[in-house]
Amino acid sequence: MLSNAAQYAIRSILYLALYSSATQRIRTKKISQDLEVPQPFLAKLLQRLGGADLVSSSKGPNGGFYLNKTNRNKTVWDIIVTVDGTEKFNQCFLGLHTCSDNNPCPVHFNVSPFKQIIKKDFKGKTIAQFSEEIKKRGTVLSLKDFDALHK
Amino acid sequence: MLSNAAQYAIRSILYLALYSSATQRIRTKKISQDLEVPQPFLAKLLQRLGGADLVSSSKGPNGGFYLNKTNRNKTVWDIIVTVDGTEKFNQCFLGLHTCSDNNPCPVHFNVSPFKQIIKKDFKGKTIAQFSEEIKKRGTVLSLKDFDALHK
DNA sequence: CAATTTTAAGACCAAATAGTCTTTAATAGG
DNA sequence: CCTATTAAAGACTATTTGGTCTTAAAATTG
Numbered sequence: 001m002l003s004n005a006a007q008y009a010i011r012s013i014l015y016l017a018l019y020s021s022a023t024q025r026i027r028t029k030k031i032s033q034d035l036e037v038p039q040p041f042l043a044k045l046l047q048r049l050g051g052a053d054l055v056s057s058s059k060g061p062n063g064g065f066y067l068n069k070t071n072r073n074k075t076v077w078d079i080i081v082t083v084d085g086t087e088k089f090n091q092c093f094l095g096l097h098t099c100s101d102n103n104p105c106p107v108h109f110n111v112s113p114f115k116q117i118i119k120k121d122f123k124g125k126t127i128a129q130f131s132e133e134i135k136k137r138g139t140v141l142s143l144k145d146f147d148a149l150h151k
Numbered sequence: 152m153l154s155n156a157a158q159y160a161i162r163s164i165l166y167l168a169l170y171s172s173a174t175q176r177i178r179t180k181k182i183s184q185d186l187e188v189p190q191p192f193l194a195k196l197l198q199r200l201g202g203a204d205l206v207s208s209s210k211g212p213n214g215g216f217y218l219n220k221t222n223r224n225k226t227v228w229d230i231i232v233t234v235d236g237t238e239k240f241n242q243c244f245l246g247l248h249t250c251s252d253n254n255p256c257p258v259h260f261n262v263s264p265f266k267q268i269i270k271k272d273f274k275g276k277t278i279a280q281f282s283e284e285i286k287k288r289g290t291v292l293s294l295k296d297f298d299a300l301h302k
Numbered sequence: 303c304a305a306t307t308t309t310a311a312g313a314c315c316a317a318a319t320a321g322t323c324t325t326t327a328a329t330a331g332g
Numbered sequence: 333c334c335t336a337t338t339a340a341a342g343a344c345t346a347t348t349t350g351g352t353c354t355t356a357a358a359a360t361t362g
Contacts, residue, residue, distance in 0.1 A: 001152045004320065007246035014257060022273075027338070047340060060329030063338045076258075095158035097221050098326050106165060106285050110272050114265035121261050155350065178308070192351050198310060211359030214308045 005045055006083040008037050009054075010076055012046065016055060016067045017131035025057070025064030045083075052082045073129040080122065089119065155233040156196055158193075159188050160205075161227055163197065167206060167218045168282035169192030176208070203233045223279040231273065240270065 002010075012031055020026050028046060032039035046065055050053045056068045080089060092099035092108070100104040103111070125133075154162075163182055171177050180199060183190035197216055207219045209229045231240060243250035243259070250256040252263070276284075 002244065002246075003248065007244075026336095030336095038321060040323070043339075044321085044341090050339090057339060058329075059327075059337080059339045060331095061327085062330070062339045065339085092296055093153065093158075094162055095153075095155065096162075096221075106281065107272075110269055114269065118261055118265065121258075130257065172329085176308095180308095189351060191353070194309075195311090195351085201309085208309060209359070210307080210309045210357075212307045212361070214359070 001089070002080065003084050005041075006080055008035070008042060008045055009049055009079050009083050011035050011037070012042065012065075013049070013074075013079060013127060014131060014134065016065055017072060017127050018134065020064075020066035022056075022068060022138075023067055025062065025066045027064040031065070043066060049079075052078075054079060054082060067127065069073065072131075073126050074124040075124070075126055076130065077119065082108070089115070152240070153231065154235050156192075157231055159186070159193060159196055160200055160230050160234045161190070162186050163193065163216075164200070164205060164218070164222075164225075164230060164278060165285065166224060167216055168278050169285065171215075171217035173207075173217055173219060176213065176217045178215040182216070200230075200233065203229075205230060205233060223282075224277050226275070226277055227273040227281065228247060228270065240274065242264070 012035060015031060015035060016026065028039055028043045031037070031046075032042045035042075046055055046057070050057050050065075051069060054074055055065050055071055057063070057065045080086075092105055093111045094105045094107060096105045099108055101108070102113075163186060166182060166186060167177065179190055179194045182188070182197075183193045186193075197206055197208070201208050201216075204221060205225055206222055206244070208214065208216045208217050231237075244254045244258055245258060245264045247256045250259055255263075
């Protein structure tokens with residue numbers, strides 16, 4: 001459903017929400033290792049996310065990426081929109097352009113309600129809230145892949 | 152979520168379920184026009200579906216594609232598996248290979264239950280049952296795009 | 303059995319996504 | 333102010349998916 005890029009983006013931003021701050025910046029090398037994502041690809045992606053004001057960065061020694069206040073008030077939906085656009089997410093499961101509640105395809109009501117709920121979830125919660133939730137639920141619910149690795 | 156090919160495949164097979172029989176075969180040209188799908192692409196796709204025993208065909212004048220008894224007892228899930236494989240469908244929303252109920256990613260419980268329900272729906276109903284349902288619900292619920300076009 | 307119509311098969315081309323590499327610019331620290 | 337370190341920028345390559353085209357083979361009809 002999401003592109004690799006969007007998946008990487010969401011995971012990176014949640015990672016930065018958990019572990020970075022304006023004074024504790026994180027280099028792409030470390031992020032890519034912890035998230036098991038190709039480093040050059042991630043670098044370019046974070047660059048894009050920077051342009052969309054979803055992450056912050058600074059160059060030079062002790063530079064790297066982090067999230068500021070503004071960044072933390074974005075949503076997962078913002079990330080998806082920036083990286084993949086809305087089209088793929090909203091499109092009919094069978095690819096019919098005319099599909100809607102009034103004019104549904106044969107699987108519309110099997111699929112559509114769920115997509116609405118997921119979308120609402122992703123729109124309604126900020127990155128900050130999301131990361132609080134991850135912390136609260138502990139390691140079981142956390143980004144296991146890199147939580148374990150992070151020191 | 153599904154590839155174009157899988158979407159075309161599902162729509163084509165439901166179309167054949169509604170309008171074809173062993174004596175009433177349908178040519179790729181007609182199918183592609185009614186479904187608004189590129190004809191050569193569809194031809195190749197139907198060829199593959201034939202190999203997987205999801206559709207039947209015969210060559211020559213008055214030839215074309217149709218569904219036999221066996222074909223009609225397949226499920227939408229069978230189509231998805233044949234065309235796209237199971238991987239994409241079962242994979243974690245954020246792309247984590249370790250993600251599971253025991254070891255969930257941050258969005259696992261937002262997404263996973265829905266996928267299970269959808270999958271169960273698609274596994275549990277035969278093409279024959281599906282097409283009955285489409286007929287029963289009338290044109291409103293039907294494959295509008297081609298239902299309107301089909302004479 | 304010849305002509306025509308249709309799928310079968312497979313080589314081919316195009317576009318999107320995924321991923322790499324190299325050069326430049328900014329910044330911190332000695 | 334020089335050097336090292338980091339992101340920014342953009343050109344480049346690879347892989348996958350989507351889609352086309354051409355030739356062969358099967359079946360029907362006269």
